[in-house]
Structures are given as C-alpha cells and as structure tokens.
Amino acid sequence: MNQSTSRLSVVATGVLILAPSGLLAAPTPPPPGAEIELWVRGEGKPTDGDAPRERSQHVDLDKLPLVDMVRFDAQYGRAHPYRGVALSAVLSRLGPAASLDLAILHFANGMAVPLPFRDAETMSRLDPFIARGMGVEAKDPIQVGAFPSIPKQDARADARPIAFTGNKIVVADKWHPALSDKVQAAFSPWTHTDSLVSIEFAESKPYYRQFDVGADAKVQRGLALFQQSCQFCHGARQTGARFGWDFVEPMPMYTYRKAQMNLFYHVAYKPLDAAERGLMMPAMRFMTEDDAAAVWQWLRAVATKPMPAYTTKTGGKGTAQPPGKAAAPTPPGPPAKAAALMQPTQPTQPLKPAAMTPPKP
Numbered sequence: 333m334n335q336s337t338s339r340l341s342v343v344a345t346g347v348l349i350l351a352p353s354g355l356l357a358a359p360t361p362p363p364p365g366a367e368i369e370l371w372v373r374g375e376g377k378p379t380d381g382d383a384p385r386e387r388s389q390h391v392d393l394d395k396l397p398l399v400d401m402v403r404f405d406a407q408y409g410r411a412h413p414y415r416g417v418a419l420s421a422v423l424s425r426l427g428p429a430a431s432l433d434l435a436i437l438h439f440a441n442g443m444a445v446p447l448p449f450r451d452a453e454t455m456s457r458l459d460p461f462i463a464r465g466m467g468v469e470a471k472d473p474i475q476v477g478a479f480p481s482i483p484k485q486d487a488r489a490d491a492r493p494i495a496f497t498g499n500k501i502v503v504a505d506k507w508h509p510a511l512s513d514k515v516q517a518a519f520s521p522w523t524h525t526d527s528l529v530s531i532e533f534a535e536s537k538p539y540y541r542q543f544d545v546g547a548d549a550k551v552q553r554g555l556a557l558f559q560q561s562c563q564f565c566h567g568a569r570q571t572g573a574r575f576g577w578d579f580v581e582p583m584p585m586y587t588y589r590k591a592q593m594n595l596f597y598h599v600a601y602k603p604l605d606a607a608e609r610g611l612m613m614p615a616m617r618f619m620t621e622d623d624a625a626a627v628w629q630w631l632r633a634v635a636t637k638p639m640p641a642y643t644t645k646t647g648g649k650g651t652a653q654p655p656g657k658a659a660a661p662t663p664p665g666p667p668a669k670a671a672a673l674m675q676p677t678q679p680t681q682p683l684k685p686a687a688m689t690p691p692k693p
C-alpha cells in the first residue's frame with residue numbers, strides 16, 4: 333500500500349466512524365429570537381460581566397400558544413398585524429415569588445428596560461407583547477422572524493439602524509414609568525430596543541440600592557437622573573444595561589468627561605454626523621447644565637465608592653436572613669391589587685408543541 337492510499341483509507345475510516353454519530357445529533361436549536369431566558373437575579377456581584385442567577389429557565393416562544401392580532405406599535409409608530417404572545421403570559425411561566433416586583437427586559441444590543449410588572453396601570457398602558465412575526469401592510473401574510481430595521485429619522489445614511497433578530501417587543505405607548513413627565517415627551521427607551529434575549533426578575537429596592545453610593549444631595553439627584561435617563565443603556569461595574577459604555581469599567585466616565593460642562597455637551601447634543609458614524613446615543617436636550625453636573629457627581633461617586641451588592645431579605649434562595657446581619661426594617665408588602673394582578677402560576681402542564689394560531693382569513 334503506498335502512502336496516498338493509506339491516507340485515503342484513514343480518511344474513509346474517519347467518515348465511517350463519524351457517519352452514525354451524525355444521526356444521533358441533538359435536535360435542531362430553536363431559530364434566532366425564538367428562545368428567551370427567564371432568570372431570577374441571585375445575591376452578590378456579577379462575575380465576568382454576568383449577574384449571579386438564582387434560577388434560570390428557557391422558553392421557546394414558538395411552543396407557546398401564539399396569537400395573531402393587529403396592534404399599534406409605538407416603536408414603528410403605526411399598527412401592523414403581529415403574531416406573538418402577551419409578555420405577562422411569558423412572565424407568569426417562571427412563577428415569580430411575590431417579593432419579585434421588577435422584570436428587567438434585556439435586549440440583544442445590551443439595553444435593559446425595567447418593568448414594574450405588578451403595577452396594573454403600567455401593564456395596561458404599555459400592554460407589552462412579544463412578537464415573533466409581523467406583516468408589514470395590513471393585508472400582508474405574517475412573516476415569522478422578520479421585522480424591518482428602523483433607521484434614525486434625521487439621518488442621511490445610517491451606519492447602524494435598529495435591526496431585529498427574530499423577535500420584537502411591541503408596546504402600545506412610548507411612555508415608561510421611570511421617566512419624569514418632562515422627559516416622557518422627549519425620550520423613550522422603547523424607540524431604541526431591538527430583540528429580546530432574556531428577562532431578569534429582581535426585587536426593585538435592592539436592585540436600585542446597588543447604584544446608591546452617596547448621601548450627598550447632588551449625588552442623590554444624579555442617581556435619580558441616571559434612573560430616569562441613562563439606566564436603559566448604561567450600567568456601572570457590570571451591573572445593569574450594557575448598550576453604551578459602562579460608567580466605571582474599564583474607564584471611569586467621570587475622568588473621561590472630566591469637566592461637568594463636557595458631560596453636559598455630550599449628553600444634551602450629538603454630532604451632526606452621529607448616524608453616519610454609527611453612534612447610537614440619542615441627544616437628551618431636556619438635560620440642563622445643572623442636571624448634567626448632578627449626573628457627573630454621581631458618576632464620580634459610583635466610580636470611587638464600592639457599590640452595595642444585591643441582597644434580598646430571603647437571601648435570594650427563600651432562606652431566612654443569616655443571623656449576625658443587621659435586622660432590616662420590614663418593607664411594606666406589595667399592594668393587594670398589584671399582587672392580585674399576577675398570581676404566580678407554575679407551568680405544570682406541558683404546552684402543546686407548535687400551537688401557532690393560523691392566520692385569520
């Protein structure tokens with residue numbers, strides 16, 4: 333046997349060995365955007381950029397009973413036929429403990445939009461829906477996984493339009509409960525979101541306490557402004573959103589935007605060629621110089637002081653608080669009407685596979 337035939341036989345044996353294992357290949361993964369992770373934030377600090385998870389489960393949207401309906405979409409600014417599922421139905425699949433009152437929607441671009449999902453007013457005003465498909469015109473058939481990109485309005489050429497991969501959040505209103513009345517008209521996180529990748533459940537008090545790094549009045553005002561205007565896109569020390577730069581790592585933003593005025597110009601204006609350069613941060617013209625100065629004070633505090641770790645009264649695992657820790661005052665329970673809004677329902681019954689509603693005639 334010469335060298336080339338022996339090499340050939342080695343290749344042939346390899347093929348023979350590999351062929352049967354190909355038949356045992358794992359079932360094909362769900363198409364992009366069909367699967368969403370539901371998880372409960374665990375106690376402690378993030379490691380390698382990932383928050384600790386106390387619980388996690390994956391949901392294949394295509395295995396849920398999807399419905400077809402014509403809905404107004406605040407992001408596209410008009411109505412379209414959509415196929416999908418109410419967000420509240422997906423949230424209840426995890427059966428969140430009564431203490432969890434925040435559902436943080438994490439998007440593929442790194443945005444994190446918190447929803448106080450037990451607040452009936454918020455949920456009815458936004459009526460959030462996860463779409464898996466849409467029809468562009470009213471009479472069009474629904475195309476699964478296809479959502480047109482959204483270029484920036486004022487741009488001649490947009491290097492980075494908002495593009496979707498397989499799903500889209502549809503909300504009925506641009507409004508968000510974290511925004512002050514003044515800001516509602518000028519800014520909406522919903523106009524910047526792309527596709528949903530995961531939903532984090534947390535207790536809002538300890539979640540927001542993580543960003544609370546100083547009692548000074550200006551720092552507190554900066555923190556409030558962060559929650560109103562920046563938290564959807566920015567985080568600090570790997571906690572929170574990661575669409576824009578982290579405010580502390582690797583570079584503390586208070587040193588990058590040294591002077592407070594400098595931060596004001598960055599926040600309130602944007603370069604005329606921002607879209608062409610692929611810059612994604614919107615101009616926030618509602619920010620005053622004084623607002624920006626307060627945000628800068630908070631940026632400095634969060635970069636120079638340790639952030640409190642996320643801790644819950646139940647220790648994240650439903651266990652009692654270990655002895656030795658200072659007894660925390662008992663927070664008031666959730667309002668009865670909000671608690672009634674979302675009864676935790678355990679997914680006891682397996683769902684019918686591919687229960688997709690056929691398009692209505």
Ligand code: HEC
Nearest residue numbers: 524561562565575576577585598599610611612613614627
């Ligand atoms: C809709 C998302 C979004 C919001 C809201 C947002 N940012 Fe940004 N920000 C970004 C993105 C994305 C970048 C990275 C550069 C870019 O693409 O524009 C960025 C960059 C930055 C930078 C670093 C770049 C530079 O030139 O200084 C700072 C500082 C900053 N943002 C501060 C803020 C502050 C303060 C707020 C709140 C008042 C805020 N951002 C709100 C998305 C956002």
